[in-house]
Amino acid sequence: MKMLLIPLVMLIIGVGGGIGAGMFLSPGKTEETVTLSRTEYDALLAGAPPPADDGATDPAARPEVDTADNDDEDPSAGSEYAKLNNQFVVPVVRDGQVAALVVLSISVEVAAGGKETVFTHEPRLRDLFLQVLFNHANMGGFDGNFTSSTNMGMLRSALRQTALDNVGGPITDVLIVDIVRQDV
Numbered sequence: 001m002k003m004l005l006i007p008l009v010m011l012i013i014g015v016g017g018g019i020g021a022g023m024f025l026s027p028g029k030t031e032e033t034v035t036l037s038r039t040e041y042d043a044l045l046a047g048a049p050p051p052a053d054d055g056a057t058d059p060a061a062r063p064e065v066d067t068a069d070n071d072d073e074d075p076s077a078g079s080e081y082a083k084l085n086n087q088f089v090v091p092v093v094r095d096g097q098v099a100a101l102v103v104l105s106i107s108v109e110v111a112a113g114g115k116e117t118v119f120t121h122e123p124r125l126r127d128l129f130l131q132v133l134f135n136h137a138n139m140g141g142f143d144g145n146f147t148s149s150t151n152m153g154m155l156r157s158a159l160r161q162t163a164l165d166n167v168g169g170p171i172t173d174v175l176i177v178d179i180v181r182q183d184v
Contacts, residue, residue, distance in 0.1 A: 114170025
C-alpha cells in the first residue's frame with residue numbers, strides 16, 4: 001500500500017507545483033478601454049468589421065465602451081460560455097509507463113440561454129471529452145510541441161465535433177482555456 005501512496009503523493013505535489021508555477025509566472029491580465037462609435041460597436045458584436053472611418057467624426061466625441069464589463073448589452077444576443085467544473089487529467093504513456101500528465105480546463109461555447117443544456121449533459125460530455133483526449137494522447141498529440149497551432153486545432157476540432165455529434169443543441173464551439181503538461 002505504501003508503494004502506491006508515495007508515487008501518488010509525489011504526482012499530486014508535482015502537478016500542483018507545475019500549475020502553481022504556471023499561474024505565478026503568467027503575465028498579469030490587463031483591462032483595456034476602447035473608444036468606439038455605436039455603429040462600430042454594433043458591427044463588432046455582429047462579427048463584421050467596423051465601418052471605415054472617413055475622418056468626419058471627432059474621436060473625442062465618441063462614447064467610451066469598456067470591453068471588460070458589458071452589463072448593459074442584451075443577454076439574448078451572442079454567446080455564453082459554460083466552464084466545465086473540474087479539470088481534465090490525461091496521462092501520457094510511453095513504454096507502458098506514465099511519462100507525463102496533461103491537465104486541461106475546457107469551456108463550451110453555446111448560444112445564449114444554452115448553458116443549462118451543457119450542465120445537464122456534463123457527465124456525458126466529460127466522458128466523451130476524456131475519450132477524445134486519451135485518443136489524442138495515444139496518437140502522440142501531447143508529445144513534443146503539443147501547443148502548436150496545428151496540434152491544438154486538431155484537438156479543438158475533435159472536441160467540438162464530438163460535442164456536436166452527441167449533444168448538439170446550442171453548442172457552437174469548445175474552448176481549451178488552460179493546458180499544462182507535467183513530465184513525471
